[in-house]
Amino acid sequence: MYSKIFKEIVEVMHHDYAGYIDKIGWDRPNDYKKRIRNLERNNALNTTLFSEIVNDYLLDFKDPHVYLKVSTDKTNQEYQIGFNVRRYANRLFVTNVTKEKRLQSGHEIISVDYIPIDVLVHKHRRELRDDGAEREDWRPILKKYYQCEVRTADGSTFSMEFNQYEKKLHTPPYKIEKYNDSTLLLTFTDFKDPDGIKKLLNHYMEDLIQYENWIIDIRTNYGGSDVAFHSIIPYLFPEGENQIDLSEKYAMKFNCTEKNYERIKQSFEKELQTIKDEKAKQSLANYLYQWEENKGKGFVAFNSNVSKIIEGKKMPKQVAVLIDRYCSSSGEVFADICKHSDKVTLIGRPTYGINGYGNITCAVWNNRFELYYPTSRLNSMDKGKTLLDVAVHPDVYLPWTPEHLERDVDLLEAEKQLSSK
Known part of the structure; x- marks a missing residue:
């Protein structure tokens, strides 16, 4: 079973994946086929090990939008270690704690399984992608180890075995709150719910048109659909008609294979049944129609208007948008649109950079293995x-340092920028 699934995964990556034309010869499928076959013969392969092997194979494509996920149920739960870290020099700093109560923000991890951090960086350079310390993702790496050595704020150290905590579904905390007398703070951790965002904006409509300044925090944004943020965009541009042209950066072609069409159709028909916003529904329906018209034709440019006319609003007068490496996919498109407005200043660090290959779909095997890849x-x-x-890239770049754990450097800079203007 596993050999057959892996063979079909390779076919997807060599035919349906939109990046295959740039990455011919990057992968080494035969090495992994032999390993999987040998493990099967010895009856030594299970769901977890197969997933690890496949994801190691997929690293060769150097695309964060490509990964294999095992669907969760009562017998197979997805786990996490209960905290996040960020590297600075040769230490991993705990940036936030979700479940692991033995740690606090600001604690330093100085070794993992008695291996110094600089050695781990070299060992896991494929997973870390060599983009620099502030852009590394250590979550999947730490899950492979047993324990770590921690240094606290007073300089004392202790050893800690990693625990596994059941991963919960992300619940997007869309928020609008008063920051000061002239400024609203808006937080969007994804753009997956156009109805939810529109409902929030309608609820705070009176505030939105009274406050002179906005700060929009998308430093952590898991993406979703561009249609979800359409109702926000008019506020971000000066009053009157504004024309922006995204064609130079976002002109794209879709790999319209028959299988990609079938997978896209299945997921979008489900989504259309749940969305209430008519503009969002029409946008998705048009997208699906173009897939149907072009299925089987290979790479095709869809009819999409990347030059947009935006009717801006009087308020707010100026906006600061906070971005970071954890802002991805449609969150990045939102940031790019903001960059075209004289009202907006982008502050922080470059976004994930995941949109070279986008519009994700999913291939499924045995209702268990889910391969996500761009089309x-x-x-x-x-x-x-x-x-x-x-x-x-931000207008005001603030490199990440441990100082960010003591005070919100980005937010304070946004306040400074807004008050100076």
């Missing part, structure tokens, strides 16, 4: 750009 490719990738090249 579209930016034309700009023809120029040999990296994913960091297509990230959105």
Whole structure:
């Protein structure tokens, strides 16, 4: 069973994945086929090990939008270690704690399984992608180890075995709150619920048109759909008619294979049944129609208007948008649109840079294994750009340091920028 599934995964990556034309010869499927076959013969392969092997194979494509996930049920739960870290020099700093109560924000991890951090960086350079310390994702790496050595704020140290905590579904805390007498703080941790965002904006409509300044926090944004943020965009541009052109960066082609069409159709028909916002529904229906019209034709440019006319609003007068490496997918598109407005200043660090290959779909095997991969490719990738090249870069760059754990450096800079203008 596992050998057959892996063979079909390779076929997807060599035919349906939108980045395959740039990455011919990058992967080594035969090495993994032999390993899987040998493990099967010895009856030594299970769901977890197979998933680990496949995800190791997928690393060769150097695309964060590509991964294999095992669907969860009562017999198979997804776990996490209960905290997040960020590297600075040769230490991992705990940035936030979800479940692991033995740790606090600001604690330092100085070794893992008695291995110094700089050695781990070298060992896991494929997973870390060599983008620099502030852009690394250590969550999947720490899950592979048993224990760590921790240094506290007073300089004392202790050893701690990693625990496994059941991963909960992300619940997006869309929030609008008063920051000071002239400023609202808006937080969006994803753009997956257009109805929810529109409902929030309607609820706070009176405040939205009274406050002179907004700060929008998308430093952590898990993406979703561009249609979800359409109702926010008019507020971000000066009053009157504004024309923006995203064609140079976002012109793209879709890999319209028959299988991609079937997978896209299945997921979007489900989504259309749940969305109430008519504009969002029409946008998704048009997208699905273009897939149907072009299925089987290979790479095709869809009819999409990347030059937009936006009718701006009087208020707010100025906006600061906070971005970071954990802002991805449609969150990055939102940040890019903001960059075209004289009202907006982007503050923080470059976004994830994940949109070179986008519009994700999913192939499923046995109702258990889910392979996520992009179906579209930016034309700009023809120029040999990296994913960091297509990230959105801030107007005011603030490198991440442990000082961010003591005070919100980005938010304070946003306040400074707004007051100075």
